[in-house]
Amino acid sequence: QKEVEQNSGPLSVPEGAIASLNCTYSDRGSQSFFWYRQYSGKSPELIMSIYSNGDKEDGRFTAQLNKASQYVSLLIRDSQPSDSATYLCAVNALGQGAQKLVFGQGTRLTINP
Amino acid sequence: NAGVTQTPKFRILKIGQSMTLQCTQDMNHNYMYWYRQDPGMGLKLIYYSVGAGITDKGEVPNGYNVSRSTTEDFPLRLELAAPSQTSVYFCASSYSNFPGANVLTFGAGSRLTVL
Numbered sequence: 170q171k172e173v174e175q176n177s178g179p180l181s182v183p184e185g186a187i188a189s190l191n192c193t194y195s196d197r198g199s200q201s202f203f204w205y206r207q208y209s210g211k212s213p214e215l216i217m218s219i220y221s222n223g224d225k226e227d228g229r230f231t232a233q234l235n236k237a238s239q240y241v242s243l244l245i246r247d248s249q250p251s252d253s254a255t256y257l258c259a260v261n262a263l264g265q266g267a268q269k270l271v272f273g274q275g276t277r278l279t280i281n282p
Numbered sequence: 283n284a285g286v287t288q289t290p291k292f293r294i295l296k297i298g299q300s301m302t303l304q305c306t307q308d309m310n311h312n313y314m315y316w317y318r319q320d321p322g323m324g325l326k327l328i329y330y331s332v333g334a335g336i337t338d339k340g341e342v343p344n345g346y347n348v349s350r351s352t353t354e355d356f357p358l359r360l361e362l363a364a365p366s367q368t369s370v371y372f373c374a375s376s377y378s379n380f381p382g383a384n385v386l387t388f389g390a391g392s393r394l395t396v397l
Contacts, residue, residue, distance in 0.1 A: 177322060201384075212372055212388035213325070257324055266332075266379030267313060267386060268340060272324030 172196060173260050175273035184282050188245040192258030192273055195239070201261035202234055202241045207275065208254045217243060248280045284308050288373050288389035295363040295396045303358040303392050305373030313376045314356040315340075315386065316348065318369040325372065331356055332379065363396045370394070 174193045182188040190204075201220055205213035219225045219232040219241065231244040241260075245252055258273040286307045295301055307314065312333045317325040327340030331350040345367055347359045356375075360367055373389040 173324070203385075212391050213386075214388070215385050218385070259324075261384070267315065267376050267384040268327060268330045268338070268379070270327075270384075270386075272326075274322060274324045 172271045173258055173273040175256075175258050175276045177274055178277040179279050180276055181279045181281055182248050184248060184250060184280055186248055188248045188252065188278055188280070190243040190245075190256050190258075190276050190278065191240060192242065192260075193240045194258075194260045194271075196260065196262055196271075197236075197239065198262045199236075199239075199260045202232070203259040203261075203270075204230075204232060204241075204243045205257040205259060205272075206254045207257060213257055245278075250280045250282055253278060253280045286373055286375055286387055286389035288371075288392050290392060291390065292393050293395070295360075295394065297363060297365065297396060299363050300359065300361050301363070301394075303360070303371055303373070303394075305356045305358065305389060306354050307356075307373075307375045307387075308354065309375060309377070309387065310353060311375035311377050311387075312353065313379050313384070314350065315374045315376075316346070316356070316358045317372045317374065318342065319372060319391075320369050328358065328371075360394075365396050368394060368396045 204217040207213045217232040233242045255275040257275045289304045315330045316328040329348040331337045371392045374386040
C-alpha cells in the first residue's frame with residue numbers, strides 16, 4: 170500500500186466549476202498536510218497547508234482534512250484555465266521534519282474553457 | 283532575491299560518466315534537500331542537510347553523493363551515471379524543519395538524461 174495515494178487523473182473540469190482533488194494516507198501519525206501545484210515543466214509551489222480537522226479556505230482554494238478517515242482534499246472553486254496543473258499531496262508525521270515528507274504521485278487537472 | 287538556483291537546467295550524460303548538479307540559495311535557510319521526480323510520479327528524497335557540514339540520506343540515496351560546506355550551497359554528485367538516474371532533479375530549502383514552518387522552496391529543476 171502506497172503511503173500517500175492520489176488519483177493520477179487526468180481530471181477534466183469545465184471552467185467555472187468546482188474541481189475536487191482527493192488524497193489518502195496510510196500513517197495515522199500524520200499531522201501536517203500540504204498541497205503543491207506543479208505546472209508542466211516547472212517546480213512545485215505550495216498552495217495550501219492544513220494541520221487540523223476541518224476546512225481551511227484561502228481565496229478560491231479550500232483544503233479539507235479528515236484524520237479519522239485519513240484523507241485530505243483540495244477544492245478549487247470557480248476553476249480557471251490557469252488552474253490546469255498537477256497537484257501534489259504531501260504528508261508529514263508528527264514531530265518529523267521535512268525530510269520525512271511523503272509525496273503522492275499527483276493528480277493532473279485540466280480546466281476546459 | 284533569487285531564491286533557490288539550480289544549474290544546469292538540462293544535461294545529457296553517457297553511461298558511466300559523472301557530474302555535479304549545483305544548488306545555491308540566498309535565503310539563509312539551514313535546511314536543504316535534493317529530490318528526484320520520475321515521469322508521473324511524486325518526489326523522492328535523495329539527500330538532505332540540516333546545516334553546513336551535516337548531511338543525511340533520504341529515501342533513494344544510492345548512486346549519489348552530497349556535500350554542504352556552506353549554508354548557501356548543496357551540490358549533488360552523480361557517480362557512474364546509469365539510465366535509472368534519468369529524471370528531473372529538484373533542489374529545495376526550508377527555513378525551519380518544524381511542522382508548520384517547514385515549507386519547501388524549490389529550484390527550477392535540472393532535467394538529466396543518461397544514455
